[in-house]
Amino acid sequence: MFLGVDGGGTKTAFCLVTDEGRVAARLDAPTLYYLGKRDGIALVVRALRDGVAEVCRVAGIAPADIAYAFVALPAYGEVSADIAALDATPAEALGHHRYACGNDMVAGWAGSLGAVDGINVVSGTGSICYGEHAGRRVRVGGWGELFGDEGSGHWIGLRGLQLFSQMSDGRRPPGPLLDMMRAHFPLTSDLDAVAITMGEWKGDRRRVAALSTVVAEAADRGDEQARAILDEAAAELVAHVDTARRSLAYAEGEPVVVSHSGGVFSSPTVREEFVRLLTRAHPDYDFREPLYPPVVGAALYAARLAGTPLSEAALARLGEPPAATA
Numbered sequence: 512m513f514l515g516v517d518g519g520g521t522k523t524a525f526c527l528v529t530d531e532g533r534v535a536a537r538l539d540a541p542t543l544y545y546l547g548k549r550d551g552i553a554l555v556v557r558a559l560r561d562g563v564a565e566v567c568r569v570a571g572i573a574p575a576d577i578a579y580a581f582v583a584l585p586a587y588g589e590v591s592a593d594i595a596a597l598d599a600t601p602a603e604a605l606g607h608h609r610y611a612c613g614n615d616m617v618a619g620w621a622g623s624l625g626a627v628d629g630i631n632v633v634s635g636t637g638s639i640c641y642g643e644h645a646g647r648r649v650r651v652g653g654w655g656e657l658f659g660d661e662g663s664g665h666w667i668g669l670r671g672l673q674l675f676s677q678m679s680d681g682r683r684p685p686g687p688l689l690d691m692m693r694a695h696f697p698l699t700s701d702l703d704a705v706a707i708t709m710g711e712w713k714g715d716r717r718r719v720a721a722l723s724t725v726v727a728e729a730a731d732r733g734d735e736q737a738r739a740i741l742d743e744a745a746a747e748l749v750a751h752v753d754t755a756r757r758s759l760a761y762a763e764g765e766p767v768v769v770s771h772s773g774g775v776f777s778s779p780t781v782r783e784e785f786v787r788l789l790t791r792a793h794p795d796y797d798f799r800e801p802l803y804p805p806v807v808g809a810a811l812y813a814a815r816l817a818g819t820p821l822s823e824a825a826l827a828r829l830g831e832p833p834a835a836t837a
Contacts, residue, residue, distance in 0.1 A: 512572060513817070514580035515809025516562070517618045518543045520636070520717070523558055524806035525566040530814065532825030536570035537806065538562070544585050552593065555584070555600045563604035579817035580610035581809045583618035611816050615805065616641040616650065619772040622808025623801040625826055626815045629768030630755045632748050634775035636720040638663035640751035644759035651751045651758070656716050662747035664720030664775050670740045671726035672708065672719070688729035688737045695725050727778040738780065745784035753792050766797045772805065803829065
């Protein structure tokens with residue numbers, strides 16, 4: 512039995528997968544995102560302890576029965592001083608040391624590609640790219656919204672706000688985005704957007720990222736300026752992938768499997784432009800739709816780290832996991 516844990520900013524997913532390719536239990540639990548929280552690392556310890564106990568109860572096993580676990584943690588590796596403490600957090604919950612910790616980008620990669628060599632780019636609230644090839648590993652992006660996260664929901668939402676302000680001033684010709692932003696907030700005066708985003712929201716990155724859907728809808732309604740934002744986002748994400756390919760030292764003519772995860776790709780405009788630009792960037796790219804969600808990917812990566820990756824038959828049997836069981 513392999514345990515996958517996919518930590519996120521709003522929730523943590525747990526999943527137990529058998530070596531035959533069956534989901535024994537899956538559940539969602541509170542977030543273990545610890546940065547800026549008063550109890551810090553203790554929050555991670557508590558969330559893992561409670562989540563592991565519950566998912567094992569649902570599956571009818573003990574933590575000792577888990578052959579290996581992979582715990583994907585948001586922000587892992589981004590604060591060097593915290594790595595050792597984070598690496599120690601699953602021990603209490605599992606009662607053994609048959610586990611590894613890593614950044615949640617690894618779970619996205621493993622889920623999208625079935626934990627085989629290739630590259631996955633994530634575009635949700637933020638953006639990041641991760642790939643593995645012939646024993647090499649590479650991370651590209653994920654520098655945060657202040658000076659990174661190109662092509663992410665926050666990046667799109669911020670540029671949508673900029674375009675809205677320019678349309679409101681008359682610096683840009685008005686398009687559908689102008690009235691759609693006014694309705695979304697809603698606004699009595701366009702300048703109220705400042706009070707809302709900076710005052711009420713306090714620049715909250717997730718609320719800004721949610722505006723990416725308004726930009727996408729405006730593009731669907733024929734707003735060419737909004738469409739340009741989405742096209743640029745796709746180009747930035749392709750640049751992530753292309754950088755990862757070069758760093759992973761793929762040989763010319765060697766297929767480079769690429770997939771994606773994250774809510775921004777739910778926009779057909781972004782996805783189609785991403786695939787178009789990816790195909791133009793290099794002939795060896797082999798684009799594929801994601802196979803499994805990140806939490807299942809974390810379990811598959813646990814099996815790989817244990818030296819017993821699931822067989823092709825088991826992966827085929829795994830298919831789409833069932834709905835949460837607790």
